[in-house]
Amino acid sequence: MASDGRVSLITGSSRGIGKAIASQFANQGIRVAVNYISNRAAADVVVKLVEDAGSSAVAVQGDVTKRTDVERIFVETSELLGPVEILVNNAGIISDSLLMRMSDEDWDSVIDLDLRSIFLCTREAIRTMVRSRWGRVINIGSVVGLRGNAGQANYAAAKAGMVGFTQSIAKEVGSRNITVNCVAPGYVETDIVEDLPKELKQAIMDRVPIGRFGTPEEIAGMVGFLASDAASYVTGQAIAVDGGLVIS
Numbered sequence: 001m002a003s004d005g006r007v008s009l010i011t012g013s014s015r016g017i018g019k020a021i022a023s024q025f026a027n028q029g030i031r032v033a034v035n036y037i038s039n040r041a042a043a044d045v046v047v048k049l050v051e052d053a054g055s056s057a058v059a060v061q062g063d064v065t066k067r068t069d070v071e072r073i074f075v076e077t078s079e080l081l082g083p084v085e086i087l088v089n090n091a092g093i094i095s096d097s098l099l100m101r102m103s104d105e106d107w108d109s110v111i112d113l114d115l116r117s118i119f120l121c122t123r124e125a126i127r128t129m130v131r132s133r134w135g136r137v138i139n140i141g142s143v144v145g146l147r148g149n150a151g152q153a154n155y156a157a158a159k160a161g162m163v164g165f166t167q168s169i170a171k172e173v174g175s176r177n178i179t180v181n182c183v184a185p186g187y188v189e190t191d192i193v194e195d196l197p198k199e200l201k202q203a204i205m206d207r208v209p210i211g212r213f214g215t216p217e218e219i220a221g222m223v224g225f226l227a228s229d230a231a232s233y234v235t236g237q238a239i240a241v242d243g244g245l246v247i248s
Contacts, residue, residue, distance in 0.1 A: 005030075006029075006227075007031045007083060007084055007086070008031065009077055009088070012037075012090045013046060013090060015039075015046075016190045017140060017188065017190065017216045019046050019216070020215075020217050020219065021088055021090065021220045021223050022050055023049055023053065023217075025050070025224065025227065026049065026053035026054070029055055031056040031082070032056075033076075033081060034060065035062060036059060036061055037091075038061075043059035060076050065116055065120070084128065085135055086227045087121060087135075087137045087138070089118040091117055092114045093114065094155050095110050096155070098151055107154045111154060115157075122165075122180075129176065129178050130173065133176050134177050136226065138181055138226050138227060139165070139181070139182040140182075140183055141162045141166075141182045141183065141184040142155070143240055143245055145162060146163070159184070163182055163184075166182040166236060170236030177232075179226070179231065180236065181234060182238040182239070183226070184239065184242065185240075186213075186214055186240065186246070187204050187214065188216060189213045207248050209244030209245075222241050
């Protein structure tokens with residue numbers, strides 16, 4: 001699965017799944033631009049993790065909901081590592097509430113970071129990918145975008161939109177040897193899941209055929225595959241990595 005020397009940008013990669021993807025890429029010899037918005041110390045930890053694995057990395061600050069920041073992120077990455085060949089749209093948030101209680105701000109903030117950001121970043125990335133006739137765009141979605149979830153209308157709408165976006169862009173750029181896919185994690189052991197009440201955690205696990213939460217490394221393994229030459233004939237897919245939750 002080696003992809004030695006390729007340059008990647010992972011949005012929101014200072015912790016959690018993004019951090020695990022950076023580590024996976026380092027093991028594949030992929031250079032990594034670690035995007036963060038405010039926590040430079042955490043981003044530097046990820047940079048060191050990649051470097052200790054024998055690859056190259058830089059920390060690149062920027063808000064991926066803002067066009068000017070996105071343009072700067074890509075310029076800085078290109079200057080420090082080279083043009084982005086592998087884009088992982090990982091940045092995202094949740095702001096859960098039943099629809100009747102959901103504020104405009106709850107809706108807008110989730111749509112902006114979880115959906116608008118992939119539009120801005122992918123548009124910027126494919127400009128160079130098209131010229132070089134090679135590229136990988138990997139969007140980190142959610143099983144909630146495949147099946148919905150009460151109290152998460154904003155998040156489900158954004159992640160479902162991501163699937164449609166993935167399929168549309170895959171059709172636009174496939175002839176240029178660029179693949180576009182979506183990885184849809186189920187419940188994964190991250191800070192968000194850690195804060196759930198014990199009873200709710202057990203209720204969730206009871207619905208998962210595998211009987212446990214996933215790990216960030218298991219999501220990263222799928223992303224690593226999609227970034228590699230082994231996945232050159234896989235595009236336009238929404239792949240659930242969820243222990244079977246989407247079929248339960």
